[in-house]
Amino acid sequence: MKHKISALFLGTALAFAAGGVALAQDKTVKIGVLTDNSGLYSDLGGAGSTLAAQMAVEDSGLAAKGWKIDIISADHQNKPDIATTIARQWIDVEKVDIFMDVLNSGVALAVNNLVKEKNSIMINTGAATSDLTNAQCSPNTIHWVYDTYMLANSTGQALVKAGGDTWYFLTADYAFGHALERDTTAVVVKAGGKVIGGVKHPLNSSDFSSFLLQAQASKAKIIGMANAGGDTTNTIKQASEFGIVAGGQKLAGLLLFITDVHSLGLKVAQGLNFTETFYWDLNDGTRAFSKRFSERMKNKAMPSMVQAGVYSGLIHYFKTIDAMGGNPHDGAKVVAKMKETPTDDALFGKGTIRADGRKIHPAYLFEVKKPAESKGPWDYYKLIGTTPGEQAFRPLSESACPLVKK
Amino acid sequence: MQALYAQLLVGLINGSFYALLSLGLAVIFGMLNIINFAHGALYMMGAFCAYFLLHLTGMGYWWALIIAPIAVGVFGMILERTMLQWLTGLDHLYGLLLTFGIALIVQGVFQNYFGSSGLPYAIPDYPQIGDCSPSAPQDAFCRRGLQGGINLGFMFLPVYRGWVVIFSLVVCLATWFLIEKTRLGAYLRAATENPTLVRAFGINVPRMITLTYGLGVGLAALAGVLSAPINQVRPLMGADLIIVVFAVVVIGGMGSIMGSIITGFALGVIEGLTKYFYPEASNTVVFVLMVLVLLVKPTGLTGRAA
Numbered sequence: 001m002k003h004k005i006s007a008l009f010l011g012t013a014l015a016f017a018a019g020g021v022a023l024a025q026d027k028t029v030k031i032g033v034l035t036d037n038s039g040l041y042s043d044l045g046g047a048g049s050t051l052a053a054q055m056a057v058e059d060s061g062l063a064a065k066g067w068k069i070d071i072i073s074a075d076h077q078n079k080p081d082i083a084t085t086i087a088r089q090w091i092d093v094e095k096v097d098i099f100m101d102v103l104n105s106g107v108a109l110a111v112n113n114l115v116k117e118k119n120s121i122m123i124n125t126g127a128a129t130s131d132l133t134n135a136q137c138s139p140n141t142i143h144w145v146y147d148t149y150m151l152a153n154s155t156g157q158a159l160v161k162a163g164g165d166t167w168y169f170l171t172a173d174y175a176f177g178h179a180l181e182r183d184t185t186a187v188v189v190k191a192g193g194k195v196i197g198g199v200k201h202p203l204n205s206s207d208f209s210s211f212l213l214q215a216q217a218s219k220a221k222i223i224g225m226a227n228a229g230g231d232t233t234n235t236i237k238q239a240s241e242f243g244i245v246a247g248g249q250k251l252a253g254l255l256l257f258i259t260d261v262h263s264l265g266l267k268v269a270q271g272l273n274f275t276e277t278f279y280w281d282l283n284d285g286t287r288a289f290s291k292r293f294s295e296r297m298k299n300k301a302m303p304s305m306v307q308a309g310v311y312s313g314l315i316h317y318f319k320t321i322d323a324m325g326g327n328p329h330d331g332a333k334v335v336a337k338m339k340e341t342p343t344d345d346a347l348f349g350k351g352t353i354r355a356d357g358r359k360i361h362p363a364y365l366f367e368v369k370k371p372a373e374s375k376g377p378w379d380y381y382k383l384i385g386t387t388p389g390e391q392a393f394r395p396l397s398e399s400a401c402p403l404v405k406k
Numbered sequence: 407m408q409a410l411y412a413q414l415l416v417g418l419i420n421g422s423f424y425a426l427l428s429l430g431l432a433v434i435f436g437m438l439n440i441i442n443f444a445h446g447a448l449y450m451m452g453a454f455c456a457y458f459l460l461h462l463t464g465m466g467y468w469w470a471l472i473i474a475p476i477a478v479g480v481f482g483m484i485l486e487r488t489m490l491q492w493l494t495g496l497d498h499l500y501g502l503l504l505t506f507g508i509a510l511i512v513q514g515v516f517q518n519y520f521g522s523s524g525l526p527y528a529i530p531d532y533p534q535i536g537d538c539s540p541s542a543p544q545d546a547f548c549r550r551g552l553q554g555g556i557n558l559g560f561m562f563l564p565v566y567r568g569w570v571v572i573f574s575l576v577v578c579l580a581t582w583f584l585i586e587k588t589r590l591g592a593y594l595r596a597a598t599e600n601p602t603l604v605r606a607f608g609i610n611v612p613r614m615i616t617l618t619y620g621l622g623v624g625l626a627a628l629a630g631v632l633s634a635p636i637n638q639v640r641p642l643m644g645a646d647l648i649i650v651v652f653a654v655v656v657i658g659g660m661g662s663i664m665g666s667i668i669t670g671f672a673l674g675v676i677e678g679l680t681k682y683f684y685p686e687a688s689n690t691v692v693f694v695l696m697v698l699v700l701l702v703k704p705t706g707l708t709g710r711a712a
Contacts (some may be wrong), residue, residue, distance in 0.1 A: 230640060
């Protein structure tokens with residue numbers, strides 16, 4: 001009897017162990033690219049993010065090692081409620097392991113909560129709000145490309161140093177705009193500048209003339225645009241019409257993507273300063289990837305930093321689960337492992353992922369070239385300065401993230 | 407106080423877009439009884455048409471002002487002939503659904519090819535008046551087309567915006583005159599009241615209806631060309647605007663020509679003032695007004711009871 005029981009125990013233990021091995025060797029991954037496929041941000045994420053994910057899968061070489069990797073994509077229409085509905089279905093029904101892109105700060109914060117609750121993974125490359133790695137940080141989320149703190153820190157500081165000590169904000173009236181304005185204000189004040197006013201405009205406004213007139217009347221030296229996508233391009237276009245820059249005020253694009261510059265044209269965009277963490281023409285690695293990317297894009301566009309981030313984030317994820325020997329489908333466990341491993345890829349160079357989920361890499365301050373300086377299509381940026389990764393992002397000592405031990 | 411004047415003027419400028427767009431809608435609804443949800447998409451096509459003319463054929467803004475409304479108008483007439491005419495006599499809803507579907511398809515096709523962030527279109531810099539050569543002395547008079555602006559004391563008015571207001575006013579009044587005061591307009595109005603009778607006089611009613619739809623669509627395209635240098639030429643530029651324009655038509659009284667012109671300008675001003683006093687509400691103020699007006703006068707401000 002005793003033998004029987006111990007045999008039973010042994011058998012059960014073995015079965016569990018075998019199950020454990022089978023689990024560890026599960027070589028299936030499902031990637032969900034949750035993005036804006038049809039709205040105002042679809043050029044900087046959208047189909048390009050899905051393409052970047054496909055390229056990461058192809059370049060990872062995991063298929064040859066017997067991995068089965070699927071990608072699905074959906075349009076969250078920039079609505080947090082739609083995004084969480086899709087995300088819930090992806091986790092429960094589709095068994096998605098990892099969420100990529102998830103641009104739009106409102107959407108990102110909503111999906112962030114769900115991903116934590118369901119122990120899934122989000123590598124956010126599209127949303128800007130620095131809250132993702134601050135008060136709302138999560139053991140399941142990595143914020144990959146950029147955030148409002150870094151944008152404010154890099155562009156804000158550079159402009160105040162160059163004499164732009166009075167600011168007026170044009171702010172998109174939702175989570176992202178508020179975060180960007182808040183973070184930039186902190187930087188401006190710290191650097192000795194002053195914010196003398198601002199206006200919060202609804203997302204996706206087509207006419208900015210009223211707001212620009214108020215900014216003009218404020219006599220602030222810098223008009224900070226805490227908005228993105230179509231809102232920013234229309235602001236810049238209409239500011240040039242109202243002679244704002246000619247009148248001596250300077251426009252600060254706090255968040256501008258290469259797709260925005262492309263759509264504005266150099267004639268209107270020339271001279272703008274702003275920060276990005278990726279540009280296709282930075283080095284041989286970025287050029288090689290971008291060339292392959294652009295050949296496969298429908299309109300031959302170069303990758304935005306959001307799309308480049310999808311590639312870079314997935315490459316690191318694949319390396320990690322490959323090293324783990326299989327996909328444990330345990331989000332927090334994989335993310336913890338990703339944080340332990342230094343990152344290194346052709347697009348963002350060497351970097352790390354901090355305890356709060358912040359991916360660390362350098363930030364670049366660019367200026368848009370004059371039409372005469374541009375040698376061809378997509379040759380738009382001049383590199384003005386580089387901030388090393390450790391200085392670009394919010395220091396851990398200032399972090400309100402509960403994951404950071406103090 | 408100066409800032410307030412500036413906001414009033416800017417409101418008037420935006421109002422001229424609303425007026426032009428809602429005028430086309432009012433014409434189409436008044437004469438064809440179709441709630442034309444494709445209007446925003448056709449407005450967008452007008453802007454894209456201007457872009458194509460410039461980048462493919464080198465024809466600039468002034469040509470676009472003439473060619474784009476005609477080209478898009480012809481597209482509209484084809485739509486009317488092939489699809490909309492089958493809805494004659496049916497409930498408004500069918501027209502609304504069909505045109506909404508058309509709008510989604512057109513926008514989707516454009517978005518698929520041109521992305522969402524749009525294409526650049528500059529304010530025209532010709533004709534050049536005075537000496538604009540690079541070797542001209544500093545103080546030489548030079549006026550480059552509609553570029554630049556005038557300092558009015560209380561605001562810097564871009565010349566182009568001033569041009570838009572004047573041009574829209576002229577087009578609006580001309581359309582009103584055509585429909586309300588000419589013989590052709592009288593036939594048209596009679597044809598909508600009693601098509602059988604008008605046909606008995608030997609007038610080709612279906613052709614008239616097709617031409618009217620073309621006219622309404624042409625007005626939308628014209629507004630698109632006017633807006634191209636101000637807003638980015640984007641596939642969704644019409645979708646963003648169409649709901650506001652519908653509110654304008656409803657407030658003005660469905661189908662009332664003068665009502666939609668006046669309401670268009672008035673709402674532009676009210677929206678401008680909201681942007682000044684409480685910017686967060688600027689996207690909703692139009693709808694609040696719509697609710698208020700409909701509660702007090704369900705036919706709209708100048709609408710006649712059916």
